Structure formats: C-alpha cells, structure tokens
Amino acid sequence: xxxxxxVLADTPFPPTVEDFYPPSIAPWGxxxxxxxxxxxxxxxxxxxxxxxFLVSYRKPQLVPxxxxxxxxxxxxxxxxxxxxxxxxxxxxxxxxxxxxLFCFIFVMNxxxxxxxxxxxxxxxxxxxxxxxxxxxxxxxxLGFKKHGAGYLKFALVPPAPWFILPILVPIEFFSNFIVRxxxxxxxxxxxxxxGHMLLLVFTLGGFAMINSNVLLAxxxxxxxxxxxxxxxxxxxxxxxQAYVFTVLTASYIQGSLAEGH
Amino acid sequence: MNVAEVVGSTAAIGxxxxxxxxxxxxxxxxxxxxxxxxRQPEAARITQPFMWIGFAVVEVLAxxxxxxxxxxxxxxx
Numbered sequence: 001x002x003x004x005x006x007v008l009a010d011t012p013f014p015p016t017v018e019d020f021y022p023p024s025i026a027p028w029g030x031x032x033x034x035x036x037x038x039x040x041x042x043x044x045x046x047x048x049x050x051x052x053f054l055v056s057y058r059k060p061q062l063v064p065x066x067x068x069x070x071x072x073x074x075x076x077x078x079x080x081x082x083x084x085x086x087x088x089x090x091x092x093x094x095x096x097x098x099x100x101l102f103c104f105i106f107v108m109n110x111x112x113x114x115x116x117x118x119x120x121x122x123x124x125x126x127x128x129x130x131x132x133x134x135x136x137x138x139x140x141x142l143g144f145k146k147h148g149a150g151y152l153k154f155a156l157v158p159p160a161p162w163f164i165l166p167i168l169v170p171i172e173f174f175s176n177f178i179v180r181x182x183x184x185x186x187x188x189x190x191x192x193x194x195g196h197m198l199l200l201v202f203t204l205g206g207f208a209m210i211n212s213n214v215l216l217a218x219x220x221x222x223x224x225x226x227x228x229x230x231x232x233x234x235x236x237x238x239x240x241q242a243y244v245f246t247v248l249t250a251s252y253i254q255g256s257l258a259e260g261h
Numbered sequence: 262m263n264v265a266e267v268v269g270s271t272a273a274i275g276x277x278x279x280x281x282x283x284x285x286x287x288x289x290x291x292x293x294x295x296x297x298x299x300r301q302p303e304a305a306r307i308t309q310p311f312m313w314i315g316f317a318v319v320e321v322l323a324x325x326x327x328x329x330x331x332x333x334x335x336x337x338x
Contacts, residue, residue: 017331086310183321190324244317247310 013208015200020123020193038121045107045121049100075099078246086250087257094253097138098246105131105188106242112195113231113238120238123192125185132184135249140177143256151256184248191241195234202227272330279326286319 022037056067064072078099083091108127112120121127143151156172157165206223209216294312298305 082310183318186328187317187321187324190321190328194324194327240313244313247313248317251310251314 013204015197015204019200020119020196022119037117037119038124041111041117041119042108042121042127045104045111049103049107074103078102082243082246082250086247087254090257091250091254094250098250101131101135101249102242102246105245106239109188109192109238109242112192113234118199119196120192122188123196125189128185128188131188131245132181135184135252136177136181139249139252139256142253146257155256180252184245188241188245191237195230195237198230199227199234202230270334270336272334275335276326276330279330280323283319283323283326286322287316290315290319 024034024036025040052067053071056065056071060068075095079092079095082102083095083098085091087094105122108122109120111117112123140151143155147154155176156169158168158172160168202223206220206227209223210220290312294308297308
C-alpha cells in the first residue's frame with residue numbers, strides 16, 4: 001500500500017531506519033509528513049475501536065450476539081483479569097481506562113502484521129511516549145490524591161535504616177518517576193520496531209539472495225517461509241505487549257493506591 | 262597484512278553481548294513460573310501477572326539494546 005518498497009527488485013539489503021518513514025500519501029507534496037500511512041493507521045485504529053464498540057453495544061441483549069460477546073469478553077478480560085486482579089476491588093473504576101488502553105495498543109500493534117499495511121504506528125516512539133505519559137501522570141495524580149503531599153515520602157522513602165537512605169532515595173526516585181514511563185514507552189516501541197525490522201530483514205534478505213545468485217533461490221524461499229513463521233511470532237508479541245503495558249499500568253496504579261508500608 | 266578484517270557497525274556485536282543477560286533473565290523468570298506451577302498448580306492464576314511483569318521488566322533490557330544500537334552505531338573504519 002502507498003508505494004512503500006513495492007519495487008523490491010533492487011532494494012538495498014540491510015533495512016534501515018528510513019524504512020519506517022513511508023512516503024506521504026496526502027496531496028500536500030512529496031516532502032510533507034502531515035498525512036502518511038502512519039497517520040492513516042492511527043485514525044483507522046481509533047475509528048475501528050469507537051465504531052466497533054458503539055455498534056456492538058447499540059442494542060445490548062441478554063443473550064449476546066457474536067459481536068456483543070466479543071466486546072464483552074474483551075472488556076471482561078481487562079476488568080477481571082487485569083483491573084480487579086492487580087488493583088483489587090477498587091480497580092473496577094479504572095477498568096474503562098485500562099480496557100481502552102489495551103484495545104488501542106492491541107489494534108495499533110496489529111497493523112504490523114496485517115497484509116498491505118504491515119507497519120505498526122507504535123514503531124514510531126512518539127505514540128508509545130504519549131501512552132506512557134498518560135499512565136505516568138495518572139499514577140502520580142492518584143498517589144497525590146490518595147496520600148496528599150505524603151505521597152512523596154510514601155514513594156521515595158522506603159522503611160530502611162537512616163544511613164542507607166541517601167542512597168535509596170535517589171534510586172527510588174529514579175526507578176519510580178523516570179525509569180517507569182521511559183521503560184513503558186521503550187518496551188512497546190522497541191518490540192514493534194524490532195518486529196518490523198525482523199520481517200524486513202527476512203523479506204528483503206530473500207530478494208537480496210535471489211538477486212545475487214540464482215542458485216540461492218531455495219534459501220530465499222526458506223527466508224520467505226521464515227517471514228511467515230515470524231509473522232505468527234509477531235502476533236504473540238503484539239498481544240503480549242498490549243497485555244504487559246496494561247498490567248504494568250495497573251500495577252503502578254495499585255502502587256499509588258496502596259496503604260502505607 | 263590483514264589476517265581478518267571486520268567492517269561495518271559494531272552495534273551488532275554489542276547487541277549480541279547485551280542480549281546475553283536478558284536471555285538468562287527471561288529464562289529464569291519462566292523457569293521459576295513453571296517450577297512454581299508444577300509444585301502448586303492452583304497458584305498458576307495467582308502468579309501469572311507477576312510472571313508477565315517480571316518478564317517485561319527483564320525483557321526491556323534487551324529492547325533497550327535494540328534501540329540504543331540504532332542510536333549509537335559505532336562503525337569500524
């Protein structure tokens with residue numbers, strides 16, 4: 001779609017970061033990056049989610065239809081297995097946020113393996129950063145709301161002998177307020193980035209081999225078969241990353257809401 | 262005389278080295294989970310989220326390696 005590496009015959013082999021910047025598809029000139037495939041996919045993900053959940057809940061029935069069953073089981077999974085399991089009874093009020101987070105990340109990631117789209121918007125770090133920042137602000141806000149100014153003491157000062165505190169407090173600050181959002185964003189981004197890169201290496205590698213020597217054709221076919229296998233692996237990674245992001249957000253929320261040590 | 266020559270980015274070598282630790286770590290996480298479920302099958306549901314959290318925390322080290330490998334691609338001239 002939209003002309004990205006369609007002519008594979010003379011593709012340079014090692015795929016580079018440039019392959020993550022598909023050409024502009026909007027009528028605003030070649031060099032404008034206002035509307036690319038990435039933009040399109042983000043809008044599509046949002047539209048799909050909103051329309052799907054609206055349609056499947058339009059006429060809720062006691063005996064659910066197939067659509068309603070799927071929507072209900074996605075929400076029920078996040079609510080029961082993530083929100084309530086991680087946060088406890090209080091977690092129900094975060095279930096809507098966690099469910100939207102889960103669905104959004106899942107759909108965004110899924111573009112990485114859907115034929116003809118095959119790039120996830122999450123392989124640009126901007127989108128994971130925004131998602132991680134929302135979670136970061138949320139758990140800090142909840143902490144201050146629950147503990148007041150005492151949240152700083154709660155989050156930064158672990159119960160330890162006083163002489164070790166000068167070392168522990170900076171470590172706690174670094175791990176709670178800096179590493180958490182950073183690792184949330186980088187984990188999602190790097191998984192999608194690496195997944196796309198792997199698929200590119202095996203697809204383009206097949207072409208590179210078959211172009212350099214016809215005798216290498218069997219290995220090219222093996223390489224393309226690997227691409228298919230890796231697509232299935234990528235699906236597992238996609239679902240897992242959506243789950244992990246949501247579980248970690250829930251666990252940070254739980255940390256902010258917990259009673260004192 | 263050059264007996265052996267290496268050209269290109271050293272990031273690939275660095276990433277290979279950087280992946281050792283997370284590889285062992287992820288192995289330990291899943292080994293511990295399998296062992297605990299084998300000993301106590303009823304606990305499988307309870308410990309599962311913690312397994313994924315542990316997995317994610319360890320895995321991010323390998324993924325940082327991927328990201329930083331692209332940022333700092335030292336090349337051998």
